[in-house]
Amino acid sequence: MALSALSVPDALPLLNAVLRGGAAALLVLASAVFLRAPSSLPSRFGAALALCGILAALAGLPSIAILDPFDPLVALCSAACVPLFWLFTRAWFDDDFRPTWIDAAVGGSYPVLGLIISLQHEAPIAPLGLLDLLSSVGGAAFAVHALWLAWRSRNTDLVEPRRHARIGFIAIVSAIILILTGSEVAGRITGAIETSTLTGAIVLFAGALGLLIILVGLRHPDMFPAPAEAQANAPQPIAEPLDAGLEYTLDRLMTEERLYRDPDLTIGMIAARAGTAEYRVRRLINTGLGHRNVNAYLNGFRLREVSAALADRAQAEVPITTIALDAGFGSLSVFNRSFKAQFGETPSLYRKRVAAGGPSD
Structure with missing residues (x-):
């Protein structure tokens, strides 16, 4: 036909x-x-x-x-x-x-x-x-x-x-x-x-x-x-030069003003506080500092604060949940998963080990 x-x-x-x-x-x-x-x-x-x-x-x-x-x-x-x-x-x-x-x-x-x-x-x-x-x-x-x-x-x-x-x-x-x-x-x-x-x-x-x-x-x-x-064995690309001024501003906002404690913090809010365009902050955190999303960048600061608090004998009676929420974690499941991925153990085991004289990593 x-x-x-x-x-x-x-x-x-x-x-x-x-x-x-x-x-x-x-x-x-x-x-x-x-x-x-x-x-x-x-x-x-x-x-x-x-x-x-x-x-x-x-x-x-x-x-x-x-x-x-x-x-x-x-x-x-x-x-x-x-x-x-x-x-x-x-x-x-x-x-x-x-x-x-x-x-x-x-x-x-x-x-x-x-x-x-x-x-x-x-x-x-x-x-x-x-x-x-x-x-x-x-x-x-x-x-x-x-x-x-x-x-x-x-x-x-x-x-x-x-x-x-x-x-x-x-x-x-x-x-x-x-x-x-x-x-x-x-x-x-x-x-x-x-x-x-x-x-x-x-x-x-x-x-x-x-x-x-x-x-x-x-x-x-x-x-x-x-x-x-695979990342370790792959040839490393030539890194783009960091925006030193913006890097310093972000570091100050995180370490001194502890902006990361806001669980609702967005890339737009960070850019507004830094007084720069959003795309510049994205490029610095991703290409310059190597993070795939802004939460990974912020959680790094949050985990450092949490681990320091768990190792502090003066805060031994403070509930872990309170410490996590105060550091800016809006979800306990995200906190527990991130903490274990970073330190290889749960927050409670980390606190017990450090209290017994173990290293705080």
């Missing part, structure tokens, strides 16, 4: 196949970008997301009998895209993020729900049920939460390429998840499955293209954190 002789009903499946195949090819390239990046939590989550996205793109193609036994695996991986996006976003935009067992339980429950729904739907157009609605609402909730976290932390990010990628990343992925969810629900309600499937193919192709442009166009050594051993 000549291409010009194709009717609209005949052309739609072909167009769907082309778009989904193109989306899968683009996601293969995206997974290669993630896999070639320094091994880190966000790069691993990103690679897993891209690989599962390939199966999700191909899931909308016509069924092939010989591949039917793999349908549950495809359904599981397709549903896993949503929690993987949630984890990837949190890991990429928060260098201190470490998944907890709660994250694993919440994230793992969604693909299982998707698998159960897939196994229950034997008819080509299954009616919309309670589990389907739960899956749609849950997927939207994952997306909205991740995107809100990415937007909320934008001002503390000192890695310029990553900070600039946020707006495009947020817009593209939110569109993919919300439009796909909406079109699937609408298609199931109205019975217009072909239209829903084609809409999904268009969104997947456009979204995969946009994400690949972001990943390739904004490649930068600091886009993903490198492991400590």
